[in-house]
Amino acid sequence: MIKVADLHFKYGNIDLEVLRGLSFSIEKGEFVALIGQNGAGKTTLLKQFNALLKPTGGSVQIAGLDTGKSTTGELARKVGFLFQNPDHQIFMPTVFKEIGFGPKNLHLSKAEIDHRVEEAAEAVGLSAFLGQNPLLLSKGQRQRVAFASVLSMKPEILVLDEPTTGQDYQEGIEIMEMVLKLNQLGHTIVFVTHDMELVATYAKRVIVLSHGRVLLDDSCRNVFYHPEILRQTNLFPPQIARLAQMFAQKPALFSRPLTVEEIYHEILNLPESTPNVCCS
Amino acid sequence: MTVRDHARETVISVENLTFSYPGSSLKALDGLSFRVTEGEFIGITGPTGAGKSSLVLCLNGIIPHFQEGTFLGAVKISNCDTFHTSCAELARQVGSVFQDPEAQIVAPIVEEEIAFGLENLAIPPREIDQRISESLELIGISALRHRATTQLSGGQKQRVAIAAAIALKPKILLLDEPTSELDPIGTMEVFDVLRRLNQEHNLTVVVVEQKVNILAEYVGRLLIMKNGKIAYDAPPREVISQPDLLTSVGLRPPPVGDLAFKLKQRGLYPGEVPLTVSEAYLGLSECLASRGNLHD
Numbered sequence: 001m002i003k004v005a006d007l008h009f010k011y012g013n014i015d016l017e018v019l020r021g022l023s024f025s026i027e028k029g030e031f032v033a034l035i036g037q038n039g040a041g042k043t044t045l046l047k048q049f050n051a052l053l054k055p056t057g058g059s060v061q062i063a064g065l066d067t068g069k070s071t072t073g074e075l076a077r078k079v080g081f082l083f084q085n086p087d088h089q090i091f092m093p094t095v096f097k098e099i100g101f102g103p104k105n106l107h108l109s110k111a112e113i114d115h116r117v118e119e120a121a122e123a124v125g126l127s128a129f130l131g132q133n134p135l136l137l138s139k140g141q142r143q144r145v146a147f148a149s150v151l152s153m154k155p156e157i158l159v160l161d162e163p164t165t166g167q168d169y170q171e172g173i174e175i176m177e178m179v180l181k182l183n184q185l186g187h188t189i190v191f192v193t194h195d196m197e198l199v200a201t202y203a204k205r206v207i208v209l210s211h212g213r214v215l216l217d218d219s220c221r222n223v224f225y226h227p228e229i230l231r232q233t234n235l236f237p238p239q240i241a242r243l244a245q246m247f248a249q250k251p252a253l254f255s256r257p258l259t260v261e262e263i264y265h266e267i268l269n270l271p272e273s274t275p276n277v278c279c280s
Numbered sequence: 281m282t283v284r285d286h287a288r289e290t291v292i293s294v295e296n297l298t299f300s301y302p303g304s305s306l307k308a309l310d311g312l313s314f315r316v317t318e319g320e321f322i323g324i325t326g327p328t329g330a331g332k333s334s335l336v337l338c339l340n341g342i343i344p345h346f347q348e349g350t351f352l353g354a355v356k357i358s359n360c361d362t363f364h365t366s367c368a369e370l371a372r373q374v375g376s377v378f379q380d381p382e383a384q385i386v387a388p389i390v391e392e393e394i395a396f397g398l399e400n401l402a403i404p405p406r407e408i409d410q411r412i413s414e415s416l417e418l419i420g421i422s423a424l425r426h427r428a429t430t431q432l433s434g435g436q437k438q439r440v441a442i443a444a445a446i447a448l449k450p451k452i453l454l455l456d457e458p459t460s461e462l463d464p465i466g467t468m469e470v471f472d473v474l475r476r477l478n479q480e481h482n483l484t485v486v487v488v489e490q491k492v493n494i495l496a497e498y499v500g501r502l503l504i505m506k507n508g509k510i511a512y513d514a515p516p517r518e519v520i521s522q523p524d525l526l527t528s529v530g531l532r533p534p535p536v537g538d539l540a541f542k543l544k545q546r547g548l549y550p551g552e553v554p555l556t557v558s559e560a561y562l563g564l565s566e567c568l569a570s571r572g573n574l575h576d
Contacts, residue, residue: 037463037465037466038433038434038461038462039433138329139329166460167328168328168490168530169327169490169530169531170327170531171328194461194463194467231465233463234463234465234466235463235464235465239535239557240536240539242557243536243561243564264539264543267543267548267564267568268546270568271573
């Protein structure tokens with residue numbers, strides 16, 4: 001679905017490369033977190049996926065399209081983007097027109113546009129707000145409007161750049177639950193975040209960027225049980241992984257839990273024995 | 281003689297503060313009252329729309345001086361009523377640091393950024409130079425003095441913003457979500473600096489922050505806001521011990537606190553609910569040892 005091969009990129013005539021030879025592929029239906037320190041190149045990489053930026057070396061292929069030879073318009077049918085600040089992507093006078101804007105630009109029939117708008121609005125719980133001005137809604141609701149306008153394009157790939165920043169925990173979870181539902185329907189998800197608890201809860205695979213290169217690319221569990229490598233890129237594992245790691249010497253007590261539920265059940269299932277038995 | 285020999289002064293006093301923005305019937309702040317004593321380290325948290333940023337704007341005088349609206353009650357900073365004190369005057373008492381370092385930093389070079397506020401207060405050049413050195417040293421970023429501000433990491437930029445605020449020698453440092461755009465280590469760097477300023481220099485620190493697990497680790501007192509009111513005002517351990525309270529206001533209980541709470545309900549976790557991973561390690565070790573799961 002996404003194929004990045006020896007990708008290099010630098011901005012304008014600045015000599016320093018932001019992306020310095022990245023390679024990875026993402027298959028259909030994956031749920032991938034992209035993490036790394038401030039300035040690692042995460043957002044620059046995301047912008048390659050819809051040709052907002054084009055490679056200065058190597059290539060990026062999205063659902064078979066070479067981004068170097070494709071327009072952002074063509075790629076918009078394949079890749080949907082949700083940015084951190086919904087107000088950067090909302091500009092129509094009603095929620096209906098906002099959600100319908102993308103489909104309208106695909107020159108779909110009116111019936112199809114109506115259908116897509118209603119479907120997307122229902123998916124994010126905004127059916128009752130279609131006639132309202134999106135800018136008069138709450139921030140959390142505006143984020144859902146932005147989300148619905150992405151859904152109405154029916155993109156195969158959904159890219160989210162820090163979707164929960166500026167949201168509180170509850171709102172963040174609501175967004176991620178919607179994303180999870182889409183993933184279960186077969187959409188490919190790539191999201192960027194600094195929230196390691198969120199990564200531990202949702203991502204199946206984690207790509208760690210550092211100084212424009214891939215530092216680690218593995219399952220969420222394998223990545224978070226490499227604290228010394230994460231540290232190189234200003235990250236550390238979620239609390240539960242750090243806690244379990246402290247019990248990792250002389251046979252590890254836990255099988256690498258990431259969440260409260262996982263470690264809680266492991267603790268309950270540990271065989272209980274009286275402390276003195278070993279000395280008798 | 282130490283500062284502790286004196287009776288501690290009230291540096292912030294908020295009485296019955298109510299504020300609504302023009303054209304809105306909603307009260308952004310709804311009759312809230314609290315006091316802050318010199319040397320406290322206070323975290324303010326709560327769901328979006330709770331009024332946290334409005335409260336910050338009331339503490340540095342942007343409300344009522346630059347933001348119109350309906351203002352009732354009183355905010356006093358070191359006994360100066362903000363309603364009758366100019367923002368410039370308040371800036372000598374309260375140093376502010378905001379969410380987005382990009383929006384806050386104006387100068388191309390770090391030392392010029394620190395000098396900016398001082399020049400505006402008409403401090404003589406020789407003293408400006410001295411204050412730049414002092415504040416950079418205090419924050420532990422003297423090595424960045426001649427660096428271009430555009431080339432700094434997010435954590436470094438926020439520490440420059442803090443140094444610029446500190447150079448004005450405020451009594452209170454006020455920060456509105458200073459780490460929301462920072463990576464985990466950058467976040468820790470900022471809070472380590474806040475802790476040092478608070479503990480070693482008796483600076484009063486008030487910080488708005490979404491990450492409850494960071495607040496649990498660093499602050500001495502936690503204010504939880506909801507619907508323009510203060511829903512809870514207590515030491516962090518008291519708040520963390522009640523995960524339901526946190527989830528009921530849309531906040532995430534820190535995972536290690538949540539785990540200890542669950543184990544406690546089964547009588548498996550000894551002592552107090554932990555605030556940090558290290559505390560949780562000690563508690564869990566005890567729990568596992570008593571069940572015979574730990575062998576040396």
